[in-house]
Amino acid sequence: MGRKPIYTSVYNQMKYKIFSGELPIGSPLPPERKLAAELNVSRNTIVRALGELEAEGLITGKMGSGRYVEALPPVPAISRVDWNDRHAHRSLESSPSHMAELLAIADDDPHIINFAHGDGGKRTLATSRLGEYVKAAAERAESYYFTSVKGLPQLREQLVEWMGMEQISSPEQVCVTSGSQEGLYMLTTLLARPGDAIVTEMPTYFGSLQLFTSLGIRIIPVPLDDEGMRVDVLEGILARTQPRFIYTVPTFHNPTGRTLSLSRRRKLLALSERYGVPIVEDDAYRHLHLHTEAPPPLKQWDAYGNVIYLNTFSKLLFPGLRIGWIAGSRQIIDLVSRLKELSISTNALGQIALAAMLADGALRPHLANARQHYVLQAKLMESHLDSLRHLGIRYEIPAGGFYFWIALPEGIEARKLAQRCRAAGVSFASGDMFLLREVEQPYIRLCYTHEGEEAIHAGMSILSKTLRELMEETR
Amino acid sequence: MGRKPIYTSVYNQMKYKIFSGELPIGSPLPPERKLAAELNVSRNTIVRALGELEAEGLITGKMGSGRYVEALPPVPAISRVDWNDRHAHRSLESSPSHMAELLAIADDDPHIINFAHGDGGKRTLATSRLGEYVKAAAERAESYYFTSVKGLPQLREQLVEWMGMEQISSPEQVCVTSGSQEGLYMLTTLLARPGDAIVTEMPTYFGSLQLFTSLGIRIIPVPLDDEGMRVDVLEGILARTQPRFIYTVPTFHNPTGRTLSLSRRRKLLALSERYGVPIVEDDAYRHLHLHTEAPPPLKQWDAYGNVIYLNTFSKLLFPGLRIGWIAGSRQIIDLVSRLKELSISTNALGQIALAAMLADGALRPHLANARQHYVLQAKLMESHLDSLRHLGIRYEIPAGGFYFWIALPEGIEARKLAQRCRAAGVSFASGDMFLLREVEQPYIRLCYTHEGEEAIHAGMSILSKTLRELMEETR
Numbered sequence: 001m002g003r004k005p006i007y008t009s010v011y012n013q014m015k016y017k018i019f020s021g022e023l024p025i026g027s028p029l030p031p032e033r034k035l036a037a038e039l040n041v042s043r044n045t046i047v048r049a050l051g052e053l054e055a056e057g058l059i060t061g062k063m064g065s066g067r068y069v070e071a072l073p074p075v076p077a078i079s080r081v082d083w084n085d086r087h088a089h090r091s092l093e094s095s096p097s098h099m100a101e102l103l104a105i106a107d108d109d110p111h112i113i114n115f116a117h118g119d120g121g122k123r124t125l126a127t128s129r130l131g132e133y134v135k136a137a138a139e140r141a142e143s144y145y146f147t148s149v150k151g152l153p154q155l156r157e158q159l160v161e162w163m164g165m166e167q168i169s170s171p172e173q174v175c176v177t178s179g180s181q182e183g184l185y186m187l188t189t190l191l192a193r194p195g196d197a198i199v200t201e202m203p204t205y206f207g208s209l210q211l212f213t214s215l216g217i218r219i220i221p222v223p224l225d226d227e228g229m230r231v232d233v234l235e236g237i238l239a240r241t242q243p244r245f246i247y248t249v250p251t252f253h254n255p256t257g258r259t260l261s262l263s264r265r266r267k268l269l270a271l272s273e274r275y276g277v278p279i280v281e282d283d284a285y286r287h288l289h290l291h292t293e294a295p296p297p298l299k300q301w302d303a304y305g306n307v308i309y310l311n312t313f314s315k316l317l318f319p320g321l322r323i324g325w326i327a328g329s330r331q332i333i334d335l336v337s338r339l340k341e342l343s344i345s346t347n348a349l350g351q352i353a354l355a356a357m358l359a360d361g362a363l364r365p366h367l368a369n370a371r372q373h374y375v376l377q378a379k380l381m382e383s384h385l386d387s388l389r390h391l392g393i394r395y396e397i398p399a400g401g402f403y404f405w406i407a408l409p410e411g412i413e414a415r416k417l418a419q420r421c422r423a424a425g426v427s428f429a430s431g432d433m434f435l436l437r438e439v440e441q442p443y444i445r446l447c448y449t450h451e452g453e454e455a456i457h458a459g460m461s462i463l464s465k466t467l468r469e470l471m472e473e474t475r
Numbered sequence: 476m477g478r479k480p481i482y483t484s485v486y487n488q489m490k491y492k493i494f495s496g497e498l499p500i501g502s503p504l505p506p507e508r509k510l511a512a513e514l515n516v517s518r519n520t521i522v523r524a525l526g527e528l529e530a531e532g533l534i535t536g537k538m539g540s541g542r543y544v545e546a547l548p549p550v551p552a553i554s555r556v557d558w559n560d561r562h563a564h565r566s567l568e569s570s571p572s573h574m575a576e577l578l579a580i581a582d583d584d585p586h587i588i589n590f591a592h593g594d595g596g597k598r599t600l601a602t603s604r605l606g607e608y609v610k611a612a613a614e615r616a617e618s619y620y621f622t623s624v625k626g627l628p629q630l631r632e633q634l635v636e637w638m639g640m641e642q643i644s645s646p647e648q649v650c651v652t653s654g655s656q657e658g659l660y661m662l663t664t665l666l667a668r669p670g671d672a673i674v675t676e677m678p679t680y681f682g683s684l685q686l687f688t689s690l691g692i693r694i695i696p697v698p699l700d701d702e703g704m705r706v707d708v709l710e711g712i713l714a715r716t717q718p719r720f721i722y723t724v725p726t727f728h729n730p731t732g733r734t735l736s737l738s739r740r741r742k743l744l745a746l747s748e749r750y751g752v753p754i755v756e757d758d759a760y761r762h763l764h765l766h767t768e769a770p771p772p773l774k775q776w777d778a779y780g781n782v783i784y785l786n787t788f789s790k791l792l793f794p795g796l797r798i799g800w801i802a803g804s805r806q807i808i809d810l811v812s813r814l815k816e817l818s819i820s821t822n823a824l825g826q827i828a829l830a831a832m833l834a835d836g837a838l839r840p841h842l843a844n845a846r847q848h849y850v851l852q853a854k855l856m857e858s859h860l861d862s863l864r865h866l867g868i869r870y871e872i873p874a875g876g877f878y879f880w881i882a883l884p885e886g887i888e889a890r891k892l893a894q895r896c897r898a899a900g901v902s903f904a905s906g907d908m909f910l911l912r913e914v915e916q917p918y919i920r921l922c923y924t925h926e927g928e929e930a931i932h933a934g935m936s937i938l939s940k941t942l943r944e945l946m947e948e949t950r
Contacts, residue, residue, distance in 0.1 A: 008912070016698065016708055018711060019707075019708040019709075019710075019711025019712050019715075020705065020707045020708045020711055021707060021710075021711060056715075057715065058715065070715075072714040072715065077749070078748065078749065078750060078751030079748045079749075079751070079779050080748075080751070080779040080780065080781065081747075081751055081752070081753045081779070081780070081781045082751075083804070083806045083807045083810060084806070086666055086719070086753065087665050087666060087810055088664075088665065088666060088667055088668045088671070088719075089664065089665050089810075089814065092665075092810070092813045092814060093810075093813065097813065097816065099624065099816045099817075099819065100623070100624040100812065100813075100816050103621050103622070103623055103624055103819070103820060104623045104624070106617075106620060106621060106622070107622060107623045107627070107628050110617075117620070117621055119620060119621070122616065125616055125619055130619065131613050131614065131619075134609075134613040134618075134824065135610050135613045135614075138606050138609040138610045138613060139606065139610075141597060141600055142581075142585075142795070143609075143795050144600055144605065144606075144792075144793035144794070144795040144796070145581060145592070145594060145793060145794060145795050146578050146581060146592055146594070146794050146795065147578070147581070147582060147795070148575070148578055148579045148582045149574065149575045149578055149579070152582070153582050178653055178797075178818060178819075178821075178822070179818065179819055181817070181818050181819045182818040182819070185817050185818045189563075189564065190562050190563065190564050190567075191561055191562060191563060192563055193563045196563070207819070210816070210817070211817050214813070214814075214816075214817055215817070223491065230495065232494075232495045232496060233491055233494040233495045234494075235494070235496075236493060236494025236495055236496060237494050239547040240494075240531075240532065240533065240547065244561070244563075272556075273553065273554045273555075274552070274553065274554075275553060276553030276554070276555070276556055276557075277556070278556045278561065304554050304555040304556070305555065305556070306555065306556045317619075318619035318620060319619070319620060319621050319819075320617070320618050320619040320620050320621065320622070320822060320823035320824055321619070321822055321823075321824060322653075322819070322820070322821065322822040322823075329558070331558045331559070332558045335558060335562055335564075335567070335568075337575065338567045338568065338572065338575075338689070339564065339567060339689075341572065341574045341575050341685070341689075342574075342656070342660050342685070342686050342689055342690070343653060343654065343656050343657040343660045344574065344578070344653075344654050344656045344657070344682070344794075344797070345578060345797070346653075346797065347653070347795060347796055347797040347798075347822050347825060348795035348796075348797075349609065349795055349796060349824070349825070350822060350824070437483075
């Protein structure tokens with residue numbers, strides 16, 4: 001039986017005899033000498049095994065009178081498991097359930113005008129050719145069987161080419177995830193323990209906020225201005241605290257749409273290096289500029305491997321396949337895949353479809369086409385918003401991404417507006433979701449990419465009408 | 476700004492001034508009175524905000540001489556993040572990487588004869604009609620967008636009907652997961668903390684062992700005999716320890732193929748109730764009997780909601796879609812979905828395909844057809860094994876499930892046999908994976924469902940030849 005020590009075997013045999021009742025409670029154990037002879041092992045082995053049993057409280061040694069099987073503790077009558085008492089994940093319940101709330105919208109009412117979900121729009125689905133690739137994948141047997149933990153090798157090769165960064169030169173530096181949210185979940189679990197702190201822009205993506213607070217991670221907020229994250233504030237934080245990592249959406253930030261300037265990108269990397277704090281760069285919106293391309297990702301200037309890069313097909317294409325990826329130094333990717341292994345791997349079918357789509361070069365034309373739609377959709381939504389400016393709303397015209405981040409007129413409650421609009425058939429996210437504290441925040445986020453022009457027109461008309469009504473009421 | 480207390484706002488303003496350098500290190504803070512006037516708040520508010528800043532070490536109060544911005548701690552020169560030092564998940568590295576090892580087989584060599592993976596076989600894929608449903612799902616826009624955290628409502632409704640248990644009467648008692656492995660991962664995270672103990676059969680499914688050890692959970696093993704788990708031994712364990720849950724595969728157990736008898740099912744439930752310990756019932760192989768149907772699941776006799784039921788389409792059909800489910804009392808399912816929320820949801824496309832397949836009643840005919848294949852495949856593999864009996868191998872003919880669990884002849888090392896066979900083009904799992912300690916165990920597990928008859932014949936011939944050679948060598 002190889003390397004297994006003999007005393008372990010003796011220990012196990014004795015334990016089973018006790019647990020199974022073969023050695024009943026209170027019964028005396030044979031003397032060490034006799035046990036050694038019976039089991040054909042040395043007396044030392046017996047002593048060691050008995051020592052372990054004693055340490056576990058299974059037997060009790062009475063000086064001079066040998067050893068006995070220990071009596072059982074009294075049994076309470078329980079019957080029903082109390083799950084609230086059982087579960088070991090306290091922070092989970094105390095954090096708000098925004099993700100579930102938003103995701104249920106489409107299932108609850110398929111006809112709702114949806115400005116809430118951030119995804120590639122309905123208009124571009126048909127022209128994306130993704131469906132063709134999924135159907136082709138459906139014909140292949142490999143789609144129905146297991147693939148590697150890190151993901152389909154062909155997809156990882158394509159992703160290396162797609163990213164086109166010197167820093168990510170091998171498929172072994174990529175781990176495919178079930179959306180970038182699973183990626184962030186795994187990284188947070190790997191890099192931080194409950195009670196640890198991380199730094200992130202504020203406001204930020206509600207999915208990340210909910211994730212951090214649910215895992216009991218403290219969030220140190222950094223404000224944004226026109227050039228993105230205030231790295232001067234970040235420096236003050238890093239000089240005084242030791243966050244586990246910096247989570248940032250530097251390009252077309254969600255929800256503000258802002259992009260970190262070139263000089264601040266350099267500064268942010270320098271800070272990461274100076275203080276040895278990793279950066280988790282969420283680059284989901286990179287290719288979704290409306291007019292001008294975004295500056296290069298932080299990862300591209302990362303000299304020391306401190307940046308972990310996250311991206312997802314949920315924004316490049318559509319979120320239903322749940323496929324994203326993490327890229328980084330081999331060391332961190334190997335750690336990530338050890339964790340990924342615990343839930344096996346991401347669905348093979350979607351990976352096969354996307355690998356083929358990338359290999360055919362079909363993603364770039366889709367994005368070029370999608371951007372044309374998004375420009376029009378953003379313009380249309382903006383024309384409606386513009387007509388509300390005189391009511392006191394404020395917003396910036398986004399340079400990319402999926403959203404308008406809108407400050408409401410004085411005295412208008414975002415949640416109330418959202419509830420009224422939902423009842424009237426339009427759904428969107430309210431500002432409190434994107435902020436640390438569960439207080440009313442006078443912001444809303446509208447996604448302009450999901451719905452086609454007709455629905456944008458109809459939805460914005462409902463929103464305008466509802467806002468005007470609310471203003472009348474609160475006057 | 477709603478319920479947010481005023482001092483928090485003052486605190487945040489002061490903090491940003493310090494972090495951003497507007498109030499440089501060592502600079503004096505204005506007196507409380509002056510600050511209160513400047514910010515138009517009460518002096519009490521100022522005192523409270525300054526108190527928080529002081530507690531965080533951002534300012535220092537010198538008696539009689541006012542407050543100053545605290546000096547920064549010295550900055551070490553770090554540059555490169557040390558990931559080994561950073562990562563917070565120690566137990567992950569110390570556990571073996573069996574899952575990754577086995578999963579990579581098909582990607583590394585698509586032509587290998589695969590007795591390693593446990594899944595619905597290649598022979599039944601074409602006749603399963605699953606491909607048709609996936610292609611139909613690929614045509615539907617909903618497949619590419621978000622669905623609910625708990626899973627597509629239509630699929631959950633179908634699953635309630637499929638399970639047909641009084642105990643699971645509502646779709647709200649079901650949470651769709653990315654395979655049952657994700658289900659077990661979530662349940663373990665919810666119910667146990669590192670250092671806690673759980674109980675399970677030994678040997679058992681390597682994926683569960685790896686999961687538990689990677690999460691730092693202690694495993695208390697219970698042996699099996701012809702009637703499945705030794706519940707008498709379990710009783711001894713429960714009387715003396717407080718495991719967080721009992722993980723069991725009571726029906727066509729992996730790898731032994733054994734099924735818990737009716738009387739022991741009653742006893743197991745009674746023990747769960749007596750000691751208030753939850754049961755996690757992994758029922759993946761239920762419908763995969765070769766001749767006689769399995770006894771009802773534990774969940775069906777669960778009077779108190781103590782049983783959490785796990786199942787997966789990976790075994791009913793094929794694993795590539797990564798879709799399984801958890802069913803249980805509303806309370807535990809709500810907790811599970813809070814955790815599921817953190818990684819958003821399972822892919823919509825696969826859920827839509829499977830919901831349609833169930834609604835059409837196409838799963839039962841597939842299973843009936845698959846079982847016919849599996850009977851033949853098991854028989855063929857057994858005929859090869861039978862011819863090796865005289866060499867000293869031992870095994871039982873399984874009544875269901877996917878595997879033969881084979882004890883090797885004296886002196887033959889399972890890992891060595893596996894390596895030799897793999898080099899010769901045949902792959903399978905070696906026994907050590909299914910046991911708690913990383914020692915050589917003279918067992919191998921062969922899956923008879925994955926490969927068609929020709930490949931079984933070819934693979935078993937290679938295995939026989941390799942075994943004979945090894946026996947010659949070790950003689």
